Amino acid sequence: MALKQDVQAIKERVDLISLVSRYVTLTKSGSSHKGRCPFHKDDTPSFMVNGEKGLWHCFGCGEGGDLFAFLMKIERLTFIEAAQRLADEAGVSLSSSREDGEREKLRAVVAAVAEHYAANLGDTRQGAGARAYLESRGFDEAAWKRYGLGYALSGWDNVKRAFGGRFGQDALLQAGFLVEGEKGTYDRFRDRTMFPIYDVSGRPIAFGGRAFEGEPKYLNSPTTPLFDKSRFLYGLHWARDAMRDARCAILVEGYTDVLTLHQAGLANVVGSMGTSLTQGQADLLGRLVEEVVIAYDRDTAGGAGAVRGMQILRNSGLAVRVARLAEDEDPDSLVRKHGVDAMREAVRDAVPFHRFYLDALAAKHDPSSVVGKERVLAEARDFYRGVRSLPLQQEIARGIADLLDLPPEGVAHELAARPARRGADDPQGDETARARWGAEDDLLALLLRGDVDWTRVAAVASASDFSPAHRSIVEALANAPESPRISAWVVERLREQGHEAEAAVASYYALAPVEFADVERAFEDALDQAVRLPALERKLADVETRIRSAAAADDWEEWARLTREQQVLSLEKSSVAAERDARRGMHGRDKG
Numbered sequence: 001m002a003l004k005q006d007v008q009a010i011k012e013r014v015d016l017i018s019l020v021s022r023y024v025t026l027t028k029s030g031s032s033h034k035g036r037c038p039f040h041k042d043d044t045p046s047f048m049v050n051g052e053k054g055l056w057h058c059f060g061c062g063e064g065g066d067l068f069a070f071l072m073k074i075e076r077l078t079f080i081e082a083a084q085r086l087a088d089e090a091g092v093s094l095s096s097s098r099e100d101g102e103r104e105k106l107r108a109v110v111a112a113v114a115e116h117y118a119a120n121l122g123d124t125r126q127g128a129g130a131r132a133y134l135e136s137r138g139f140d141e142a143a144w145k146r147y148g149l150g151y152a153l154s155g156w157d158n159v160k161r162a163f164g165g166r167f168g169q170d171a172l173l174q175a176g177f178l179v180e181g182e183k184g185t186y187d188r189f190r191d192r193t194m195f196p197i198y199d200v201s202g203r204p205i206a207f208g209g210r211a212f213e214g215e216p217k218y219l220n221s222p223t224t225p226l227f228d229k230s231r232f233l234y235g236l237h238w239a240r241d242a243m244r245d246a247r248c249a250i251l252v253e254g255y256t257d258v259l260t261l262h263q264a265g266l267a268n269v270v271g272s273m274g275t276s277l278t279q280g281q282a283d284l285l286g287r288l289v290e291e292v293v294i295a296y297d298r299d300t301a302g303g304a305g306a307v308r309g310m311q312i313l314r315n316s317g318l319a320v321r322v323a324r325l326a327e328d329e330d331p332d333s334l335v336r337k338h339g340v341d342a343m344r345e346a347v348r349d350a351v352p353f354h355r356f357y358l359d360a361l362a363a364k365h366d367p368s369s370v371v372g373k374e375r376v377l378a379e380a381r382d383f384y385r386g387v388r389s390l391p392l393q394q395e396i397a398r399g400i401a402d403l404l405d406l407p408p409e410g411v412a413h414e415l416a417a418r419p420a421r422r423g424a425d426d427p428q429g430d431e432t433a434r435a436r437w438g439a440e441d442d443l444l445a446l447l448l449r450g451d452v453d454w455t456r457v458a459a460v461a462s463a464s465d466f467s468p469a470h471r472s473i474v475e476a477l478a479n480a481p482e483s484p485r486i487s488a489w490v491v492e493r494l495r496e497q498g499h500e501a502e503a504a505v506a507s508y509y510a511l512a513p514v515e516f517a518d519v520e521r522a523f524e525d526a527l528d529q530a531v532r533l534p535a536l537e538r539k540l541a542d543v544e545t546r547i548r549s550a551a552a553a554d555d556w557e558e559w560a561r562l563t564r565e566q567q568v569l570s571l572e573k574s575s576v577a578a579e580r581d582a583r584r585g586m587h588g589r590d591k592g
């Protein structure tokens with residue numbers, strides 16, 4: 001809460017225009033400023049900054065947000081680092097530094113428990129199982145020491161008893177070592193080989209534990225004040241310098257994959273701790289490298305979660321390739337069986353992620369049959385729409401056209417059938433983008449500019465009436481306080497929730513160069529088109545089904561009632577459509 005107030009204080013004191021002007025030459029254009037985007041190769045100035053709203057957006061590459069987002073992107077900082085820098089400039093003392101005392105205590109707890117785990121592993125009797133496991137994986141005693149490995153004893157309260165007195169149960173709970181059950185607290189990690197997770201300065205902040213048998217095989221510390229898995233990578237502390245030097249990171253799944261590769265001399269390796277990569281992890285990588293090579297085992301890499309993660313990376317501006325490992329091989333087993341050169345080779349021969357995806361599609365469906373072609377197109381649609389780069393979209397369309405032996409234009413058209421509304425579309429830019437701009441976009445633009453209050457939409461619609469891609473924006477709008485700077489509030493809220501892509505989309509709507517000659521009319525029109533008419537159509541379809549089942553059940557009383565309901569709904573629909581047409585007929589369309 002306190003940090004939130006600091007963020008407000010910073011926003012009030014630091015001027016967005018002068019901050020951006022340090023990096024970009026801006027010229028005044030209407031109520032905004034314009035310049036060449038520093039985040040992509042920008043020939044036409046498509047980078048807009050609005051000082052009054054406190055927002056910026058690039059209509060070329062789709063990046064956007066507030067002053068924190070700008071400094072984070074351009075200087076490759078974390079949110080806290082950017083906030084710290086702006087706070088210094090504004091003369092605000094950050095409450096996060098006031099909270100440092102408490103974090104220090106938690107660090108001491110984690111460090112003490114890490115020592116305890118390490119001592120258990122050294123204990124020849126108790127740690128025998130874990131020692132045997134690690135040795136079978138090629139980790140000797142020197143490696144345990146180097147990577148801080150340990151063993152959590154079996155039993156429900158070893159950590160609780162050993163440290164409860166010294167640090168107190170609350171601190172153990174907060175640091176993630178205890179779980180609250182019905183009969184009180186107990187140890188989270190039991191009978192597991194323990195891998196400490198270090199922060200960038202090399203201090204342990206959390207753990208991953210691997211079970212010998214039973215589930216879950218891997219168990220991580222929960223989110224704590226020190227550790228947030230969605231913004232962290234395992235091994236970053238050891239890999240950071242090598243990643244910077246190579247401008248490339250090799251991303252693997254498990255703890256032993258990371259350690260085996262490090263031990264074999266590949267230093268730019270980090271672990272995603274699970275396969276569903278987050279935007280926070282992509283941002284972390286984006287600050288250090290230009291390229292990521294994914295080295296998951298083959299089934300995992302082809303899975304929907306991994307593919308989504310690759311798209312997040314690609315949409316964050318990183319080049320993404322996938323190492324093609326043999327069936328049933330992971331980086332750990334590959335190095336142990338065939339040596340580190342086999343792994344280097346796999347990294348060198350890694351293919352662009354969309355190539356990998358297309359190969360997987362071709363292997364799954366028979367691209368020579370009509371049904372196979374249809375399946376490939378249907379499955380590729382979401383993939384295609386999830387990619388933000390136009391040249392890459394075209395390459396994907398061409399790849400699929402080749403694979404299916406169909407004309408590329410037809411394939412591109414089919415893949416784009418339901419338009420994805422991404423931040424990169426400039427509604428003034430070209431005809432296709434303008435054609436994609438619809439009633440829902442009108443509504444979002446009107447709401448985010450503060451032209452129309454959410455309560456007026458809430459009277460007839462809810463968040464679920466909007467397309468899924470926009471729901472988190474709409475939910476933020478619904479919770480926003482009355483404020484002349486509503487878009488800045490929404491962008492900040494989305495970032496707090498980790499919805500960074502949606503925050504950029506919100507800045508797009510707030511700054512999109514679309515003019516409404518008559519705000520009231522545009523609003524009514526958009527509401528009819530995006531909400532009222534679709535809702536009536538849904539109700540009509542529902543009544544239609546019920547009429548048919550009433551007839552089938554010989555329930556003519558119900559049939560008559562439903563038929564009347566149907567007439568009322570049809571009338572309502574025609575009158576909404578007639579009103580809309582009258583508005584349009586009288587005034588014509590005048591958006592531009």
Ligand SMILES: [Zn+2]
Nearest residue numbers: 037040058061
């Ligand atoms: Zn740009």
